[in-house]
């Protein structure tokens with residue numbers, strides 16, 4: 001069964017008296033263990049789509065289902081806090097905290113079952129993502145863009161969610177770092193059975209994903 005599904009989702013922005021449709025009757029299914037990429041022109045609605053499936057916003061019509069249940073019934077905040085991890089292009093880290101503390105904050109907010117030794121788990125997670133302890137203890141503003149992106153990924157993973165969403169996660173990093181981040185997403189899908197959905201403009205990223213969806217004229221399709 002799909003872990004996440006949109007059913008006839010429509011969304012528009014009100015533009016004066018008229019409506020600007022971003023999504024029209026979009027139905028799509030996402031499964032665990034698969035690394036998806038979403039491509040589409042600038043302004044086609046990719047970030048808007050992510051904000052709907054992460055319950056930061058709600059559709060005008062249609063439903064978003066998690067394990068077959070409408071996320072509205074699960075509760076948007078509950079869903080956001082416990083079911084999805086989001087990685088933003090601009091990282092959205094708390095600047096005055098260290099990498100470790102950023103991860104710990106996320107762990108303190110979730111209601112998911114987490115191990116007692118949170119600090120050790122967070123250090124291990126950062127290490128797994130490629131940030132050794134010396135860097136984990138540094139304020140995030142003193143880390144490079146690629147390193148901050150790793151912290152954002154570790155934070156998204158720390159709450160033990162099934163769905164990882166990322167909005168242009170390699171937009172600000174060089175090719176080598178992009179490849180490393182792609183390798184992390186592959187591992188998350190293939191070794192940890194996560195559902196990974198990545199919005200990207202990069203062909204290198206989409207070529208390495210398992211399935212590519214195109215957002216075009218308000219619909220998500222598996223071909224251009």
Ligand SMILES: Nc1ncnc2c1ncn2[C@@H]1O[C@H](COP(=O)(O)OP(=O)(O)OP(=O)(O)O)[C@@H](O)[C@H]1O
Nearest residue numbers: 013014020022040041042043044045046047048049
């Ligand atoms: N709050 C808002 N109010 C009105 N229009 C909006 C709002 N947010 C986004 N839009 C418009 O909706 C359209 C889709 O925006 P969105 O950010 O989802 O595109 P995108 O595919 O992520 O683009 P990019 O690749 O440039 O990030 C754009 O035309 C944008 O200007």
Ligand SMILES: [Mg+2]
Nearest residue numbers: 046047048167
């Ligand atoms: Mg966008």
